[in-house]
Amino acid sequence: MALYLVAFAAGVLSVLSPCILPVLPFVFARQGQPSRHGSLPLLIGMALAFAATASLAAAAGSWAVQLSQFGRGLALLALGVFAASLMLPGLAAWWSRPLVQIGEKLAAQQIQRRWLHSALLGVATGLIWSPCAGPVLGLLLSGAALAGPDTATSALLLSYAAGAGLALWAALRISAGTLARLRAHWLPGERGRRFAGAAMLAAVLAVSTGLDSRLLAQSGGWAGLGSNGLESSLLQAAMPSAQAAERAGNTPAPVGDSAPYTSPLPVESTRPSLEGGTQWLNAEPQSIPALRGKVVLVNFWTYSCVNCLRTLPYVKAWAQKYADSGLVVVGVHAPEFAFEKDRRHVEKALQQLNISYPVVQDNGFRIWRAFNNQYWPALYLVDAQGRVRHHQFGEGGYAATERALNELLREAQAPSTATAPAPNANTVPDTQGLGMAADTASLRSPELYLGYDKGGSLRLAGRPAPDKAANYQPASLRLNTWTLQGNWTLMPEWVQANEAGGRLALRFEARDANLVLGAAGAGPLRFRLTIDGQPPGIHHGSDVDAQGYGQVDATRLYQLVRQQGAVKQRTLEIEFLDAGAQGYAFTFG
Structure with a gap:
């Protein structure tokens, strides 16, 4: 329920986004008409079009995004016709004649025509607005793309659209008196209608020529920072985060403390499955039925995810410590980026990370869906009878997970020849380098994607030009x-x-700054890093020396900065000394 409220509230906040500005003339053009004929059908049409377009993108992937852009072009054409119709009554009479004839057969002519005009205008407006996706909508679409669209996702998208519609309705009501006075004194009758048409036509031209994007790029960047910041804060406040899990779940229990749980571990699922993986590495294919009698720790991860890398030391330590007690660890590698689907890349990562337990590539997210998973990383404990009894989403919760693991091993009644686990003994693994837990007290920077599908916060002197080479300042x-x-x-x-x-330059505030990097061709590719214009010195990360030099030798996560002492805002700049470097996402810790 909380996520539905977050989606609704984020939709309300989306009205503050700069990209809503071109939509306002279309909405205010319905001002002055009765709600049931003007604003209400417009807002309903807009919300339905908005949610339908987003649902289509979630269900169908990149081709649906292209279709959405095609629909956006048709919507601009339709809005242009609406605008011209306000200025030229003859044109309005001509194109609306067929609709009027249909309306005469269904209901009273005038009511039907006004309602239909407003609803069609709302649909077109929704198609224009739908590309303005904030963090909450991005989360919903990402989840739908991974887990497959379902009724819950559609309901969340409708909640988001309903919030946006409510905010616009409130704007209409609040401004009604102001617009009425303006119309009465300055824009009466025919002149007011033509002024509204001109404003709509200007908005259509601004959107179709990209003028609105250029102005936003010059004033605030790549994705609109205003409402997105509010949405991000709202999302972090309402949903369990990795940072919260780290604070709440990583307090070790006293060694030897054998106090049991106040209640038995619940049965969370009876249908976990490891079927459908793309490729098994380090072992022959595994299955839950074949592992009956064993306790299975299933770890959903991907090798460029810093949160996953910070969890790995614990998972590897448990795999070694409890192997003789009946524990089997299975890593489910669910890729976030396309390069993580390549078996060669995953095999190289397993070698570098010293992972010897079985790992299955889940490129089709079939195992992900079987567990109804939504997180990187995610840990699931499956008991000796094949039932999920415990989970941990995100970093942290290590002590609680290990206590649950101990309890399930005792339930399984491991053979007397096996080494019995020490009750509630906490593992203390080597967590140096990328495995070190995030410094949540000083962390002020969220993950930043660089690709335009999920990217944001890019600031340029001119307009971005996706999918083609361009010079930037x-x-x-x-x-x-x-x-x-x-x-x-x-x-x-x-x-x-x-x-x-x-x-490539970045302004951040965190102890660690990492970047997922790759190369377009054969490497290695050289780069040099500075912090506030100077070599990093003692603040260099594990993939950079004190002078700031490093090289891209594989497509993976690179630790660029680890600040020593007090953490403060820094400007990081990377100069790539060879062509072909590819940047995917900044992460922090």
Whole structure:
């Protein structure tokens, strides 16, 4: 229920986004008509179109996004016709004649025509607005794309659209008196209608020519920072986060404390499955029925995810410590980026991370869906009878997970020849490097995607040009924004430096700054990093030396900065000394 309320509230906040500005003339054009003929059908049509377009994108992937853009073009054409109709009554009479004839057969002509006009205008407006997706809508679409669309996702999208519609309705009601006075004194009769038509037509031209995007890029960046920041805060407040899990679940219990749980571990699911994986690594294919009698720890992860990498030391330590007590660990590698689907990349990561337990590539997310999972990382404990009895979403909760693991091993009554686990003994693994827990007290930067599918906070002196090489000049940076300099190509998942000397800069506040990097061709590719214009010195990460030099030798997560001492805001700049470097996402800790 909480997520539905978050989606609704985020929809309300989306009215504050700068990208709503081109929509307002279309909405206010219905001002002055009765609600049941003007604003109500418009807002219903807009919300339905908004939710339908987003649902289509969630269900069908990239081709649906292209279809959405095609629909957006048709919507702009329709809105242009609406605008011209306000200015030219003859045109309105001509195109609406067939609709009027249909309306005469269904209901009273005038009521039907006004209602239908407003509803069609709302549908077109929804198609224009739908690309303005904030963090909450992005989360819903990502979840639907991974787990498959369902009624819950559609309901969440409708909640988001309903919130947006309510906010616009409130704006209409609040401004009714002001618009009425303006119309009475300055825009009476025919002149007011033509002024509304001109405003709508200007908005259509601004959207179709990209003028609105250029203005927003020059004033605030790539994805609109205003409402997105509010939405992100709302989402973090309402949903369990990895940081909260770290604080609440990583308090170790006293060694030897054998106090049992106040209630038995509940049965969370009786249908876990490891079937449907793409490829098994480190072992022959495993299955839950074949592992009956064993306790199975299933770890959903992906090798470029910093949260997953910070969990791995515990998972590896448990695999070694409890192997003789009846524990089997299975890693389910569910890729976030396309490069993580490549078996060669995963095998190389397993070697570098020293992972020897069975890992299955779940490129089709079939195992992910069987567990109804939604998180990276996620841990599930399956008992000796094949039932899920405990889970942990996100980082943290290590002590609680290990206590549950001990309890399930005792339930399984391991053979006397096996080494019995010490009750509630807490494992203390080596968590240096990328495995070190995040410094949540100083963490002020969220994950930042660089590809335009989920990217945000890019600041440039000009307008971005997706999918083609272009020269860019940087703009001034604010906290949690980034910029480019040189010749780059902006792609759905990454940005690519096309020439040596390309620069990528970021303003952040965190102890650690990491970046998922790859190469377009054969590597390694060299780069040099500065912090506030100086070599990093003692603040360098594990993939950079004190002078700031590093190289891209594989597509993976690179630790660039680990601040020593007090953490403060920093500007990180990377100069790529060779062409072809690809940046995917910044993460922090």
